[in-house]
Amino acid sequence: MTAEAAEGMEGVEESDVFARALGALLREDPYGLRPGAVVERRSDGDWLRLPMAEIPVRPDGFQCEIRVRPTPGLGAVLDRLRAAVPEPDLPGFDAFRAECDQAVATARLQRRERPRVTARLAEELGPAGEWTGMRGALAFEALAAFRDHPVYPTGRVRRGLSESQLLSYAPEFRESFRLRWLVLPGDAVTLGRHARLPDWWPTPAFLGLTGAGEGSLPLPVHPLTADDLLTGAADAAGPAGRARFAEKSWLEVVPTLSMRTVAAVDDPGLHLKLPLPTATLGLLNRRTIKPGVLAHGECGQRLLAEIAAREPRFAGTVLLTDEGTHLGAGHELLAALVRRYPDGLEDAHVLPVAALLATDPRGRLVVDVLAERYYGGSTAALLDAYLRLLLDWHTTLFSYGVALESHQQNTSIVLDEQGGRPRLRLLFKDNDGPRVHRARLAERLGEAAADDALLGFTDQRAFAADDGPLADLFTTVTVHLCAAALAFELAELGRGSLDDHLALLRARLAEATGRLPPGPAAVLRARVLEAPRLPVKAMVTAGTLFTKARSGAADINKHYVDGPNYLLRWGPGAEG
Template sequence: MTTTTSTATATPCETSEGELLLRVLSALLREDVVGLRTRTTAVDRTDGRWLRLPADDGDALLLPVVEDGYQSQYAARLPLLARESDGRELTTHDEVLEALSALADPVDRGGFDAFAEECRQTLATMRLHADTADEVADGLASGLLSSGRGADPADWTGLTGGLAYDTLAARLDHPVYPTARGRSGLDENQLRAYAPEFHPRFALRWIAVPQQDLTVAGGPAALPAVWPTPAALGLPELDHSHLALPVHPLTVGAPLREALSAAGLAERAVLAERPYLDVVPTLSMRTVAVTDDPTLHIKVPMATATLGLRNRRIIRPGFLADGVAGQRLIEAVVAREPRFQGVILHADETVYAHAGHELLAALCRRYPAGLEDSVVTPLAALLAEAPGGRLLIDHLADRFYGGDPVALLEAYLRLLLDWQTTLFGYGIALESHQQNVSLVLDRGPGGDTRVRLLFKDDDGPRVHPARVRATLGGDAPLGFDDPRAFCDEDRPLTDLFTTITLHLCAGSYAFGLHRHGRAAADTVLELVRELLAEAAERLGTGPGEPGATLRAHVLDAPQLPVKAMVSAGTLLSKERSGAADINKHYTTGPNYLLRPEVSP
């Protein structure tokens, strides 16, 4: 196994375009786009290794690479492709994607065009982030200081402080998807007004929907107290016949008109002219926090896409029901496992409303009380740059772990892997990635650091019904609307556990801390390996036991599944990729948990 990351040895990229192209080339290599991984041969030159990809015209493309080890054997070393015949270097994403598109099946070339547009949007966003970094950092620090939370990011407590951490995370690149900072179709003014990286405040728009056309989980009385009546929106004549449904301002216009028409509501639903309820966007952008009550988040659909052209920010009614099913399942496990009670927290997502259309829906997410004095940060923010230039994890380590980020990481990983492997033993794997899990840090009654995890948005798990019923009983909550949630064997569970819990929530920090010079990757990987091995032992490692499955498919597997997000999300149609779920479409990569002496 090698633990050298591409960014540790590659020539520094001074421009946003170079940084983006490195990530794009590495992702395309990892996903074996046009055979970059399987049709290439290695060529060693004085400056390092290159991969040679033959072209149909007898020429070849050359990609400079460095050993990686995280989710791919190699990563791009320089932001370029070179033509073998004349040595010409392709150094923009447009040139690179045009050259690779020429080698693709003609039916896939539209996907390359779409991905090139994603790159253009992302590049513009990266440049905007660079231009506004000081402005946003100063605004965060001054705003939180005025609220009494202090200038040190480790003092940004409560759910209001969590929104500031969301802003930091929104300016950080995704561990896997290379164009994650781009949002399709949004310009600079829209990003400044509505995107989490700018920490804006705005008011929601609302439509009044006939009561008989609106499904409200728990009935209208379950809606939060801040929910407006039609009269509060300036529509008193509809008070007795309609209910209000929030709409993101970016959905107002053609997307809303088309949704209302498709739902048969064009003549009966009314868009209020009066905006109502000030909110701040969270990391997911389509979910917003109520300014005067940050324990209440409202998730509303948007007519845009992130992490791939087909990864649209909609809310299908079935997603809402599945989120409740996921929450109930987690609550049932916690009730059976005393050590997780009060330690594994979950937002309540049982209140929602929809009008039968993916752009006409809302989820009311209520966070647990009592977090005002706790640090509540999404995992996605830990390696983000905080005001002043240090990483957020550095500030948190100073406050809670004597300045040792590895000690902080160990405490977090011990709880995370214990919990997620326990779920696996029950036949459950969650799509609880860095955005959907928050680290909660504070001081316990004795003054010692207390570590908890806060979960949300569990509408996309993989569940083994037979094992769930065997462990939780025949009345286990399994009311998922999406049939893809269910599986009758362990492989979907281990695939999801590996790509989400291991890669995104554990491995990314081993390689990330190494990249930032905070710890050797081998040190943190050994920690992950030991903690996962301990957890597998607790589950039992006899024939057919869950721990044996984890050992065989994760700890000792010669290769591990890796998300192929660019291929499934943009480059290929579902028919071409075969992806039943674009977020669970995989390729393979090296197993960085294998010790060198047993590496294949």
């Protein structure tokens, strides 16, 4: 690449980041700028006029009526908006502004390193069409990590980490490393009720620590967490001297798309979720693990298994990871989840939804590679099969009074063949943040079964007294992130018309809703299919711009504004 071309790419990256950042501010409107704004049509496109700035925009419809057009100089436009920020909110705005610069630097680092990473993937695993099993899944996750989040504008940023730390531990660079181990006294560690540690779990003696005391248990620690930040956490596990770091680093792992979750290189179907001293998708969205959260994930798994068992059509098509093994020592930096993937995936393609529109080492969309392998080259057929199952499952959960935070990273597609025909399944993990309508769940499962399924959920934010919070979560995660985001991006890539993609989404959602009992079906029709506007995650506002006290968000991942309902173009009374 010539110097001129490289400089041009850097300009594109900067323009893209700031366009997304400004777009998020217009969408969430934390400072009340939109009501007085005027869109002007000019020879060079539409411009949004604000008192302190003019912003190039174009029509959109995915969660906001307009989108910011990437052009040079948008960083300066963002700086001018600072004049509209109330004094108490300036720290949040400045943190977001710094995050934008970090996002530009990360994008440039990724552009520089991506050819090396993809060449190594191709050398190790061959063409993407051959990336099967859990080793292949890790390769797809590496590709997904090069992509932006569908909504959060600076999603590639990991706060507080240097370039060298990113190169060593971020999933897109796919470097393996060894874990540190902290040996804790047995009475300081809490194990889940159904915990099954792997046979290879090290002993203190194996790690070189003799005289650790009977019942002592090693806890895996991410290298990024094993510095000075962990010193106070280790002391919290008991009297001084009872918690000791092993000098020996052991167990080679590779990061997954989540980064704080790592996969054992020699056992890639076993993942370890470990706290990290960083924040992603917002200043307040720390990647530590609060005590009790891992137990919620086990409860979520049990709840989903109970519902799936009562719906025979999901037998074998909805898969769940085993999250019953977790341990912690009462501190957000002293915890670990042992996640086991189902058996029998060796010959299947397993990939997060976030990887579908990634490009493989040959420059092809992953979804096209898989469509060629399983659907005779028909990407539309693959996406249709995906939407049918996705929406059937989530609407069924809704009818039981359950909605999941199963976004494009926590939802995986599993593709293989059965009887000479393509078989598409869905795999879910990390189900610790649902919304549950207790009365509806008890109505469907029975009081005793509902109580058993919910045993262990101690976070009262999970429970809702009506369908509203569930419908909001269903819309913002399942519909927006796992379905509509694909439709809008495919249309942007020139892969079919937006009308066709959204018409299919509406048809499959209406079809799935039509199978539900009358009550839940009426709620989804009113709040999704026929609603004049839809809830939209206000991720920047709740995660970075405002303090929790200022935003009033009990859960920063479930704080909403609203946006246009892109499904209405094919709703009742719509033309065409």
